[in-house]
Amino acid sequence: MRIKAVVFDVDGTLYPNRLMYIKSVSFFFSYPRFTVHFGKIRRRIRTIRPIDDFQKLQRQMLADSMKISLTEADRYILEVMYTEWEECLKGMPAYPFVRETMENLRARGLTIGVLSDFPIGRKLAYLGLDSLVDFALTAEQSGYLKPNPEPFRLVSGTLAVPPEEVLFVGNHYEYDILGASSFGMKTAHLTGRRIADSPADFSFRSYEHFMEKLDSC
């Protein structure tokens, strides 16, 4: 596979989602209403096009959904979602062999990036991976969430590399694999079960086998 960069999704791709769910139970009980409403508007916002101002729309949708003021909605988003939530990741171990995989990729001269739907903040530092990653982007910067093409265009533009020379690695079939492959990127799907007719160039269960799978493509 002729690629110049490997770009990883973060949640559920660099560390197991289920660990995050366990750690975030107390977060859910602190903000049950917010968690439910925020989850709902994030799913809806993926399907809205065009979006003029992502943050403005998200704030407005949350305020309408929870029947709260725009200022309160802002506080929830900035202080609760983007700050407290991130703290849940403190001490979270990355998946086994993620580090070694990134070191191997770097040794081959490939650029390594991450693209998450959420702000990255200190997540990479908490996972102990920050020194191995060349750039970290949030889809929100592009004005849209995955699987829209804009986040992937942002990656390609940041790298100044055409999409077909980027391998995107993710755990979510629709957001990561369909999103990145529709934009023309190569894709690797972290999954326990292979999906029939998946456009992914390869799928893998564990990073232990990532390099072999990559080399066989």
Ligand SMILES: [Mg+2]
């Ligand atoms: Mg994910």
